[in-house]
Amino acid sequence: MKSRSTSSRTAKAAKQRAKLDRETIVDAAIARAEAEGLDELSARKLGQDLRCEAMSLYHHVGSMEALKDLIVDRLLGSIARAEGNDPAEALARESRAYLNLAEAHARIFVLIATRRWKGDRAVATAMRSIGYFGALGFGTQEAVARARALGAYLNGAGLALAAWATDPDNPRLSDGAQVRDDLLQGLDLLLASLAKA
Structure with missing residues (x-):
């Protein structure tokens, strides 16, 4: 018993x-x-x-690899679609949200930056970026190329922000704020260039 x-x-x-x-x-x-x-x-x-x-x-x-894809999909799904009709403004808002995601999930952002996006929400995030460039007047191939260039910048900037956010030996975290400002300024310059025909 x-x-x-x-x-x-x-x-x-x-x-x-x-x-x-x-x-x-x-x-x-x-x-x-x-x-x-x-x-x-x-x-x-x-x-x-x-x-x-x-x-x-x-x-x-x-599998654990599939689980990592699910993590990426979940986190990318947290980036809300930008409201409004201005595609350039939508690109800017969603790009900043992506960098905010990098800081908020600094210890795991490397998954997002280094894996192919396979999940539905991840693919939808990528397609929105391509769509915004399409709405700015670019053909499909050019919209994809510009979205990839923007993505490369965002991944690099996101990894830098994540590194600053997780560095236990960094006594001057105020430097991280300057790094963020510099990267956001770079993002604005890049977006202005990419939005031009």
Whole structure:
């Protein structure tokens, strides 16, 4: 006969397993990576966080590489579509939001900057940028080229901002504010150039 405490633990474990789904796993992965860094993101450690077997995760996310794509998709989906009819202004607002994302999720921004964007929300973010250039009068090929140039700048600037935000040995964080100002000025100059026919 099972003891009451064993039965209680079994019921609690079953309840925890019942809560396991893709969104819960992505939430936990983001929390772990932000708290501990990407090097500490593994199926075993994530399983410990979620009180489940590491192999249980793969039923919901496929693989750790697929999980990283889901993280990228989730974070890019947090960038709201810019309101209004001015495509140049929309590009500027969404570009700044992207850099804000880099600072807000500094310990995991490298995933966004270095992975191909595969998820629906990630692809929609990229397509919006191309669409804004199209609305500025550029043909498809030119709109894609300009969106790629903007993306390259944003990824580099985002990685720089993330580095400043996560450097534990930086005694002069005020320098980071100057770096941000410089990068935003560079963004404005780039956008002005890219928006011209």
